[in-house]
Amino acid sequence: MDDRVRIFDTTLRDGEQSPGCSMNIDEKIRVARQLAALQVDTIEAGFPIASPGDFEAVREVARKIEGPVICGLARAVEKDIDRAWEAVRDAKRARIHTFIATSDLHLQFKLKMSRDAVLERAAWAVAHAKRYTEDVEFSAEDAARSDVDFLCRVVEGAIGSGATTVNIPDTVGYAIPEEFGRLIATLRERVPNIDQAVISVHCHNDLGLAVANSLAAVCHGARQVECTVNGLGERAGNASLEEVVMAIRTRRNLFGLTTNVRTEKIYQSSRLVSDITGMVVQANKAVVGANAFAHESGIHQDGFLKKQETYEIMTPESIGLSKSKLVLGKHSGRHAFRARLGEMGYHLSEEETNRAFERFKTLADAKKEIFDEDIVALIADEVYRIPDIFELEGVEAHSVTGQSPRARVRMRVDGQTLENESTGDGPVDAVYSAIKQITGSESPLVGYFVKGITGGTDAQGEVTTRVQEGDQIFIGQGADTDIIVASARAYVNALNKLEHWKINRSRIKD
Numbered sequence: 001m002d003d004r005v006r007i008f009d010t011t012l013r014d015g016e017q018s019p020g021c022s023m024n025i026d027e028k029i030r031v032a033r034q035l036a037a038l039q040v041d042t043i044e045a046g047f048p049i050a051s052p053g054d055f056e057a058v059r060e061v062a063r064k065i066e067g068p069v070i071c072g073l074a075r076a077v078e079k080d081i082d083r084a085w086e087a088v089r090d091a092k093r094a095r096i097h098t099f100i101a102t103s104d105l106h107l108q109f110k111l112k113m114s115r116d117a118v119l120e121r122a123a124w125a126v127a128h129a130k131r132y133t134e135d136v137e138f139s140a141e142d143a144a145r146s147d148v149d150f151l152c153r154v155v156e157g158a159i160g161s162g163a164t165t166v167n168i169p170d171t172v173g174y175a176i177p178e179e180f181g182r183l184i185a186t187l188r189e190r191v192p193n194i195d196q197a198v199i200s201v202h203c204h205n206d207l208g209l210a211v212a213n214s215l216a217a218v219c220h221g222a223r224q225v226e227c228t229v230n231g232l233g234e235r236a237g238n239a240s241l242e243e244v245v246m247a248i249r250t251r252r253n254l255f256g257l258t259t260n261v262r263t264e265k266i267y268q269s270s271r272l273v274s275d276i277t278g279m280v281v282q283a284n285k286a287v288v289g290a291n292a293f294a295h296e297s298g299i300h301q302d303g304f305l306k307k308q309e310t311y312e313i314m315t316p317e318s319i320g321l322s323k324s325k326l327v328l329g330k331h332s333g334r335h336a337f338r339a340r341l342g343e344m345g346y347h348l349s350e351e352e353t354n355r356a357f358e359r360f361k362t363l364a365d366a367k368k369e370i371f372d373e374d375i376v377a378l379i380a381d382e383v384y385r386i387p388d389i390f391e392l393e394g395v396e397a398h399s400v401t402g403q404s405p406r407a408r409v410r411m412r413v414d415g416q417t418l419e420n421e422s423t424g425d426g427p428v429d430a431v432y433s434a435i436k437q438i439t440g441s442e443s444p445l446v447g448y449f450v451k452g453i454t455g456g457t458d459a460q461g462e463v464t465t466r467v468q469e470g471d472q473i474f475i476g477q478g479a480d481t482d483i484i485v486a487s488a489r490a491y492v493n494a495l496n497k498l499e500h501w502k503i504n505r506s507r508i509k510d
């Protein structure tokens with residue numbers, strides 16, 4: 001049997017279904033580009049029938065991203081499959097992924113269909129997708145809670161109609177590793193044509209077992225794992241890409257398998273997805289959390305210094321963290337800066353490099369040591385920032401014990417410089433109140449998080465804000481050694497994204 005596990009990334013589809021994680025087209029393209037650099041095998045770019053925005057995003061990814069297969073999701077209905085094909089058809093390698101539920105619970109209460117009708121529909125949907133492309137994936141939604149005999153029949157029918165990948169989802173994260181592994185073994189024993197398709201798994205993390213279940217499935221012959229960067233996804237999320245990939249790599253002695261993923265791009269991918277979605281990675285998250293390679297206890301430090309392997313099963317470099325964390329300082333020139341960007345996998349235009357370098361010099365004046373994490377934040381804040389409709393020019397805040405904090409903000413809006421002075425419960429509140437007055441924004445701020453990027457009192461603070469408009473959430477980010485400035489930048493960034501969204505929406509309506 002094949003000894004390579006295919007990595008099917010669904011950050012842009014299932015990941016984007018996480019509450020508050022929606023991305024605009026530019027952001028999806030950036031993530032897709034990063035996934036291509038990471039060398040995942042397939043990118044599930046979205047669910048084209050879901051909305052015109054989803055369709056557009058999948059089509060853009062299909063047109064612009066080369067390398068991985070580009071896949072669009074479709075229910076087992078004609079209009080979904082046709083729309084999915086329209087969206088992915090321009091990709092060099094395109095896949096249609098069609099699905100229908102197979103558990104009695106879903107059949108009875110959601111689909112209101114008999115088992116025979118589902119059996120027939122699954123085979124029909126695959127055959128319909130097959131008219132467009134050779135590469136068709138079929139998913140049996142809620143497979144983990146389905147009757148095994150019925151599931152075997154549906155899978156056999158889908159393969160009979162030409163499915164080249166059959167996906168077995170644990171849609172609600174209900175399975176336990178041993179049981180899920182056995183399910184895959186049973187399919188391999190009982191489905192007569194199973195060798196004609198790749199078995200895939202798609203596990204949700206409701207019981208914290210998504211990665212364990214995926215790996216158990218791999219042990220029993222699954223050769224595609226569906227996963228997301230940082231484990232984003234519906235409810236508790238999907239299996240985390242970085243954990244699946246690093247487990248297969250680190251325990252190669254056990255699995256005897258490989259993936260195509262360039263693991264040294266993992267950290268950067270995790271940061272990018274976290275920056276764009278505003279979903280902060282918990283410090284103790286496996287592989288990519290801030291503490292994943294930190295050794296605190298004296299005994300551990302002592303052992304680690306004597307021999308790294310005593311307390312480290314994989315190296316920070318293997319996921320793209322540099323060994324020497326100190327990279328640049330005040331005296332580093334443009335050349336060193338550009339070289340470091342290249343080593344970190346950033347390939348910026350001349351103009352972007354210049355802007356980033358200017359920002360770097362300002363930062364180096366405020367902060368003695370510049371770490372990789374500072375550069376990642378700087379690039380996110382300066383280079384990948386959405387063009388400003390509201391431009392922040394200056395912020396001034398005063399806090400005196402016993403008095404209401406006051407703030408003055410100066411911004412450029414429609415070619416005019418506007419100023420406002422406000423008070424608030426704290427200096428950030430006062431700044432936000434002034435920004436609200438200037439921009440006239442009435443959309444509520446529903447989230448505000450601050451994180452220190454590196455240690456030390458001169459560390460940059462990174463602020464994430466969430467602004468709500470109807471059922472849409474706009475994520476803003478700002479980084480600076482001055483936390484008030486970082487807060488202002490983050491809020492203005494979210495308001496700019498909201499403004500761009502309004503403009504695009506009115507264009508789509510026109």
Ligand code: KIV
Binds near residue numbers: 172204
């Ligand atoms: O969780 C699930 O079952 C899914 C399918 C559409 C693959 O996301």
Ligand code: ZN
Binds near residue numbers: 202204234
């Ligand atoms: Zn899912």
